[in-house]
Amino acid sequence: MLYGNQKIYYLLERVGDSYMKLETGSTINIKKKKKKKKIWDAWLLVIPTLAVFIFFFLIPLFFLFITSFKTFDASTGIGGEWTFQNYIKFISDPFYLGVLWRTVKIGLITTLVTIIISYPVAFQIAKAKGKVKNYLTLLVLSPLLISMVIRCYGWVILLSNNGVINSSLMKLGWIDQPLELLYSEFSVIVGMVHVLFPYMVLSIMGSLERIDTSVLRASQNLGASSLKTFTSVTLPLTLPGIFAGSVMVFSLSVSSFVTPSILGGPQVKVMSYITYEQVAVMLNWPYGGAIGFILIFIATITIVFYSKILSKSKKGVAIQ
Amino acid sequence: MKKKRLPSFVLNFSCLLIYVFLLAPIIVVLLSSLTTTEYIVFPPEGLTFRWYAELLEHPEFIHSLLLSILVAFLTAIIATAIGTLASLAIVRYEFKGKEAIVQLVGSPLLIPSVVFGVALLQFYSWIGLAASPLALVIGHIILTVPFVVRLVVASLVGFDRSIEQAALNLGAGPFKVFLQITLPIIKSGIIAGAIFAFITSFDDLTVALFIVSTDVVTLPVRIYTYMQYQYDPIITSISSIMILFTIVLMIIIERVLGVGKIFSSKNQ
Numbered sequence: 001m002l003y004g005n006q007k008i009y010y011l012l013e014r015v016g017d018s019y020m021k022l023e024t025g026s027t028i029n030i031k032k033k034k035k036k037k038k039i040w041d042a043w044l045l046v047i048p049t050l051a052v053f054i055f056f057f058l059i060p061l062f063f064l065f066i067t068s069f070k071t072f073d074a075s076t077g078i079g080g081e082w083t084f085q086n087y088i089k090f091i092s093d094p095f096y097l098g099v100l101w102r103t104v105k106i107g108l109i110t111t112l113v114t115i116i117i118s119y120p121v122a123f124q125i126a127k128a129k130g131k132v133k134n135y136l137t138l139l140v141l142s143p144l145l146i147s148m149v150i151r152c153y154g155w156v157i158l159l160s161n162n163g164v165i166n167s168s169l170m171k172l173g174w175i176d177q178p179l180e181l182l183y184s185e186f187s188v189i190v191g192m193v194h195v196l197f198p199y200m201v202l203s204i205m206g207s208l209e210r211i212d213t214s215v216l217r218a219s220q221n222l223g224a225s226s227l228k229t230f231t232s233v234t235l236p237l238t239l240p241g242i243f244a245g246s247v248m249v250f251s252l253s254v255s256s257f258v259t260p261s262i263l264g265g266p267q268v269k270v271m272s273y274i275t276y277e278q279v280a281v282m283l284n285w286p287y288g289g290a291i292g293f294i295l296i297f298i299a300t301i302t303i304v305f306y307s308k309i310l311s312k313s314k315k316g317v318a319i320q
Numbered sequence: 321m322k323k324k325r326l327p328s329f330v331l332n333f334s335c336l337l338i339y340v341f342l343l344a345p346i347i348v349v350l351l352s353s354l355t356t357t358e359y360i361v362f363p364p365e366g367l368t369f370r371w372y373a374e375l376l377e378h379p380e381f382i383h384s385l386l387l388s389i390l391v392a393f394l395t396a397i398i399a400t401a402i403g404t405l406a407s408l409a410i411v412r413y414e415f416k417g418k419e420a421i422v423q424l425v426g427s428p429l430l431i432p433s434v435v436f437g438v439a440l441l442q443f444y445s446w447i448g449l450a451a452s453p454l455a456l457v458i459g460h461i462i463l464t465v466p467f468v469v470r471l472v473v474a475s476l477v478g479f480d481r482s483i484e485q486a487a488l489n490l491g492a493g494p495f496k497v498f499l500q501i502t503l504p505i506i507k508s509g510i511i512a513g514a515i516f517a518f519i520t521s522f523d524d525l526t527v528a529l530f531i532v533s534t535d536v537v538t539l540p541v542r543i544y545t546y547m548q549y550q551y552d553p554i555i556t557s558i559s560s561i562m563i564l565f566t567i568v569l570m571i572i573i574e575r576v577l578g579v580g581k582i583f584s585s586k587n588q
Contacts, residue, residue, distance in 0.1 A: 042413035046421055049406040049465060053424055056463045060443035061431070067442065100551055117338050124335045138355075139339060146346055147523045149540045152560040153547065154345020157362055164348070164362050194345065197338075226327060227385050255432030257526045262544070272434040272526075279438050280530070292435035299432055 008223040055153040068289035077285045086290035096274070096291075097125040103270040106185060106260075107253040111246045114200045117193070118245070124206035127224050142202050148195060155191050156182060159263075188264040195256070199252070200245040207241025208234070247306040255299040337559040350563060355558035360553050371557040381558050384542040391453055391538060395460040395521040400514040403468030410469070415446055429466050433560035436462070444531065451533035459531055460521040467520065468513035475509025506518075515573060519566070
């Protein structure tokens, strides 16, 4: 259950860049005398992780980045010449720009729908107490533990032409022909909302729980209706949570691969899918690499943008 | 009070619908594995465990399940071990480049897995590392160490080091102090890290898709490729086994750690 939660905190820290310093910075400086000897201890402790990360994460990504500036060679995959052509090809071809736009569009719609359906759930959980609260949280987070392939597969069964939704609509006589629900942007968005919804709930719940209840009581004592209290007190106070959740959901959505490839397939090509396709089907490594790095750029730029806004509006205030 | 009742009814009702939405695909998979038909249908027609028996005729699914468990198990152990050591360094020492290491260890969460998968495949083919459980485990270690470090760092922060000091003063060696004092106190963080490493590895399709070969196929990849060509209830029965496996795992965790405990640490 902490899975989603940790990821949220992690991303929040990355963008806010404050928790980690708080957590790690304050506990050190205990002993400065044995410093020299201790530095060696520290390096011994991090070296296994560092070695694995350098060899199997940094170096592979660096090589892929280099590859993305190479020409394509039909026999070996990677040619010998240096070129910017892969990036130029992407930004000058309407097809690939269309894929980029579709990826961003699906990300934006997913984020919006996720906000709308997460808010009531976060509100209900924040209001609940004791055991009920634990069980509701468990209910919301438990899908995170079930394999994503299987969850998407469940949506395939539900949305297919002879699936539950189509057959019940036909039985009711509302439609004569099954709707083409599967392998469309619609099914990809449904699947993504389903996968990413818990992250948004946790993010909004965090900011709901930080609201001082005396503020709400004050608002009610001053004669505001519960609706008025909600729109002018609760909602504005939870905007940072909504905002942080949106950044996370959007960046996870544009980089996700499993959901769009199972529920969209070749009919709904997104950035991650064409990265896969270029490498695994076309064997065009340089172009696949270039698309991959454009995807990294899109997925992280929102977070950078967010942290810029955050640091402008004074970290402390925004996070609270 | 009457005014308040309607909004809370609306709230509870809409939440109920959302919970149905949340559980629908999982319940559909579980129930449609019991159908007597040759194709997947929901609601299932009839009731049979035939498709579970049929799995025995598809040993490749069983092999993949066992491989996935093996890879996830090794990933969990190695990622937890190295991640815990790194967390100790991050929390307890001040050294040059620490901030960079913290950023590096966290960055796999920000890189789309598909790009990491491509990069790793290219690198493996260059160094000549063929598809093997080891190749998968290495990839999964990168994906899971960030979680382990986050969880263990969280359990190390706020650790009262005077207890360790006391043990040292009483004559215990540093290794003994670590095993008998430090480890038991940060145990829950380490166990949680191992569990999430296991689940992340067990669930991974994106990175594994690039690394697998015809002999070495993890279960998510097996299911993914199978369902591109066939649409029979075998998939739902193996998926149901995976779901039940996860539920059993969660019940064990609940017994060991307690749901309340996990949540109380989170809510604060």
